[in-house]
Amino acid sequence: MLAKSNLKSPTRLLAALFGLLALAACATAVVESEGDWLASHSDDAGVWLSDGRTYAAQRYSPLTQINAGNVDLLGIAWYDDYDTYRGIEATPLYADGVLYNILAWNITIAYDARTGERLWTFDPEVPREMGRYACCEPVSRGLALWEDKVIIATLDGRVMALDRATGAPIWSTQTFDHEMPYTITGAPRVFDGKVVVGQSGGDLGVRGFAIALDVDTGEELWKFYLTPNPTGEPDGAASDPVMPMVRETWSDDGMWTELGGGANAWDSIAYDPDLDLVYIGTGNGSPLAWQHRSNSEGDNLFICSIVALNASDGSYAWHYQMVPEEDWDYTCTSSIVSADLEIEGEMRKVIMQAPKNGFFYVLDRATGEVISAETYVKVNWASGIDPATGRPVINPETHYGTDPVLVYPGPGGAHNWFPMGYSPRTKLAYFPAYQSGMVYALDPDFEPAPFRSNAGWGGYSGEALETRQQLMEQANADEKAWLVAYDPVRQRIAWRNELPRHGNGGVMITASDLVFEGTTHQTFAAFDARTGGQLWSFPIQSSPVAGPITYELDGEQYVAVNAGWGGGAAGVERSMGIDRARATARLVVFKLGGDVELPPLAVQEPIPSPPRLTATEAEVGRGAQLYAQTCATCHGRNAVGGVADLRHMDAETHAQFKDIVLGGIFLEKGMASFADILSEEEVEDIYAYLIARANEDWGEDGVGGGAGDVTSSAPSGGPH
Template sequence: MRFAMIAAAALALAGCNVGHKDAPDRTHVAPPTEGVTDAMIAAADAGEWLTYGRDYAEQRFSPLTQVDDKSVGKLGLAWFADLDTARGQEATPLMHDGVLYVTSAWSKLYAYDAATGQLKWSYDPKVPRETLVRACCDAVNRGVALYGDKVYLGTLDGRLVALNQKDGTVAWSKLAVPDQENYTITGAPRAAKGLILLGSGGSEYKARGYIAAYDWKTGNEVWRFNTVPGNPADGFDKDGVNAKAMEAAAKTWGGEWWKLGGGGTVWDSIVYDPQTNLVLFGTGNAEPWNPDAIDRGTGDALYTASIVAVDADTGQYRWHFQETPEDRWDFDSDAQIMLADLEIDGQQRHVAMHAPKNGYFYVLDAKTGKFLNAKPFATQNWTTGIDPVTGKPTINPEARYEKTGKPFISLPSAMGAHSWQPMSMSTKTGLVYIPTNQVAAAYLAQKGWKESDIGFQIGLDSGKTAMPADKAARAAAKAATTGALLAWDPVKQAKAWVVEHKGPWNGGTLATAGNLVFQGNAASEFVAYRADTGAKLWSFPTQTGVIAAPMTYSINGEQYVAVLAGWGGVYDLATGIVADKSGPVRNISRLLVFKLGATGKLPAPPPMAEQVLDPPPFTGTEAQVAKGSDLYARYCSVCHGDAAIAGALVPDLRHSAALGYPDTIKSVVIEGALSHNGMVSFAKALRPEDAEAIRQYLIKRANEDAKLEGNSPKRK
């Protein structure tokens, strides 16, 4: 019934403009009638996977049943494809007309024969490696959109590219972001009603969030909704369509927020609802995180950390629901939004469901945004409760760290109780399957913080909250850092079952009518569980952590299950000592495709290298270390790890052979000697004596850890 309703609505809307009197002229934006159409995406043919969440509802549920809870034990590797990018892999492949389209890190795109794995074509947008300096969370990409005869790709450096599905030739390419200093694109575009929908990342930099709609044929921008008001002196929204919405939002901000953009970026969650003709999307954190850094006060800072709905034809504001008012913890609402028809309190409702970073599972009326209910699906301490009528949280006074002047140990952390890794829902069990994290973090406002011309602009004193060189503290942090696969009943708002994982940052999920849930994990496994009970039925060793979500398709009567494997992302980059909680892991980036009866095998992985801390002696001063700690935390830790303990993707600077050579460190940090590898010059913010302070801090940290670890070798 659900799929039929969406298909009918899509067909009814496909050729007409039902916008309001102030709608722009869209007569030139006709949706495609051949190739991939709105009706095809809405109806979601069982054998294909045409959009990021499979259909417009983004439930990631497949009606295929050949692989089920009885036959899944016979699942084997049908084919695999090695990727030439050793970074985090986050994309969901799409499949249409026998071709599998998948992106890898650095926004590269590949088209494979979906049955044999033969490469049909590939496209490299040649993203400059220097782009990493404005990419908060690795050089990742989450996928493409298929529409008409085109495939649409957002690139890390901010372009929207349309390629011909047949041969990968470029039809057009547009710069989509306002500038190439503060914005990136990592999310998958969505397509509906002749429009390609896309936002950007950048809420840790100087970005002003937005979502834009582009003509699928030409790439011309049709409408744009800014998620944060601009400078009031310039007026609100020049074309007048969203002037009232922007004026209302401005009343919830303090200080001169527009000077740093304000954040609120739409970096992942976008869903088109043909039943209401609305585009629903999630927004990121307010910027800076620390409200006192710009005298933001304790206003709601709309429309950050919210779900917002706009008219699909015009981009005009329709409603919003803010999940995290006053966001100062990076509790983005960019996790996937899911549509469904549920019976709530005895009444059939068309709802939007959301499990954002902040730890609550929300159910909203999809047409009006009315709050229906919310319950915590994970441990959280930033609130003392939530109003059952309005959904407004009561913020824990201790969580306002800029007011207390003390560190706040928060659950969840900026990693989120649930981050971007997609959840799924089974129409057979009625359950939602959520990859959850339990990762704590300390937030401390930095006194006298000033903005800089490069790097994060969050206003925190991360140097003072870095993990100490203390065995007991580290052991406690590791013990408290976990992850799980949670089966959640969205009607009862209660846990149905849970599978505990070794650690956090596990892959997205896929539910199927075969009573299965598939998920890859950080412990280098791809696993199938019973959807009704959570019993583990099958697994495959992936040789690397899996953070992407799987998908499934069918060709010539055979069902395939595909997943992108490749460890990475912000958790590996930034979390330091807990990054390897699931065990030593490295990046071996591959596309893995399975079917029943297949017997393929992966080549043996290379041995993991052993590293021994053997730093030069510390010869600096404690003043240098204090300064270096602060500078490292602000400019280096997001890639090289908390307390200078790196994950698997980037060099661990405690082991650097350059530590003994001041001029070498200066040439890298100040002169940009490794810019071609993504390590750009920080001369905009740092001086030579700052580079020396960072070097002395790293030497001090390396000596502390060598003593703590007894120079024992570490696999990497």
């Protein structure tokens, strides 16, 4: 049975009678519990109650009905198509016969988990102009459950509790103002009655923080800032006692004072109930270039760190900084996974993370001590980790100036946000890895521009461009992608299965030693957890980047995954001119013997030929710079790919270009007016640049992918 949808007119059902009757028919009553609701219910093998399933966030299920002997019998039980090509990055949740999912713009849906019938839909009506500030589309990476509530965090900064039975709002709390371009794209986490969220926006210029709210009331419990207050004044926050130490790691007059410094907690947040510690993974600096941000001075805490806080009051416990002097857009917001490991004859309580910088870290989760840190892809920004201090041995040549330098990994990261998992049976961690490099150079004329991209990168013209292109040939030759199984005790790769291109999805592991992952083959696949051999693959017409789940209902095991090829990974691929035909986003649910078929892909329209270029070289050059600062985040570096490839505009879009950019006539699609920061003349220059790029790439199999000859300051490192 299929549940079809139309997100152009999303239903706002808060308490519809039909939904209530359907839910009553398939869901058991919510059990009242004392103490920690999530911990007390996670022992049920058939549920998936939180982003990583349990507090350990291992994305490991005890279910075994689906195994190596029958996995090839998996077929589709039901699916739901969404009327959008936006990225869908959420891990769904399951409890009491109901599957919960969240889409772009934070539209939240509850399904009958047997049939796919929609029980309720809630649209928080996120202002579409917020799409301007979402680095890599208005995505959400998940939601949370607690007792009778569904918890969501919206792009515009609200944390909301919804009634699990009806979708009706219970409370809503605004977590930031809009004086800085904050957004929320990460999943909220609920720990022992507290909702903890971070936020995104580091590329545009914000000051990172994490906030905890009471799950029953939405009342703020504590707030912890992750970079210093530029004024030097206390914030009245839980971070105040540690801020003098943090402030000493920043220069006095760097551009961070105008752009907030960054260090956003835009995805990974974890919890240890025994230690009562919350672990916050932090993002890149703002601006991205260390020279511009902090005059090449100081470690810049807490950029690219794991910060441990006492859950009761948000007070500082310890931190470990993976990348001091961060200069390469190396966010440390990848999954944080807990496990108890026997290392050198001693049982250690650890957390593990494989962030963008190419090292796999095993830390003592009580103290932050570095137990091990080894590379899993090609790395040259550091030669290793000093075992005495835990500090990386940074290669000084990779701290770039105006001369281009090739650095590994690139800003796309060796492992980005795509969820990592761990199996206590195999004692291996599993995650998608990406070997890449990028050429970095400073823009000597960079000026901070709030609410725009603030990389500070240059070297896109003249001799520097020629050097860049030569070095990128080497980087392109080194590019590879794998599903990796990593042994955290022996500190080595156990196996890896090569996959095409960046953007392979998050993982889920079962007790039958299967690893499930979406791939850029546009398939959902199962691998042998011990050997890496592929056991099953199913074409679903898109590349599922989200983390899959599995659940049990009426004695049957199901596997569910969101397939929505968008966000940062898709942006990287589209910017290379190799985007593939794909279906709209969809949720797909499998079971043994499932026999539902997907509809055929729609026929793609041919790419229109571009208009003739009539602008001057100077106009095109000005447009290139403005495009890089204002448009590239959504529409791709060098105007290749992005949410909509602007080299491929049709005649109607060409005629409406000014009305779109200045008039905001496409607001409902997420394209807000830029009249507050762009003049009509500047829009004309941007348009001239786009016509130049369309003509430059026209005829290359209808796509392009040329290196271009323009300045670009926009980061390409994935969602922030």
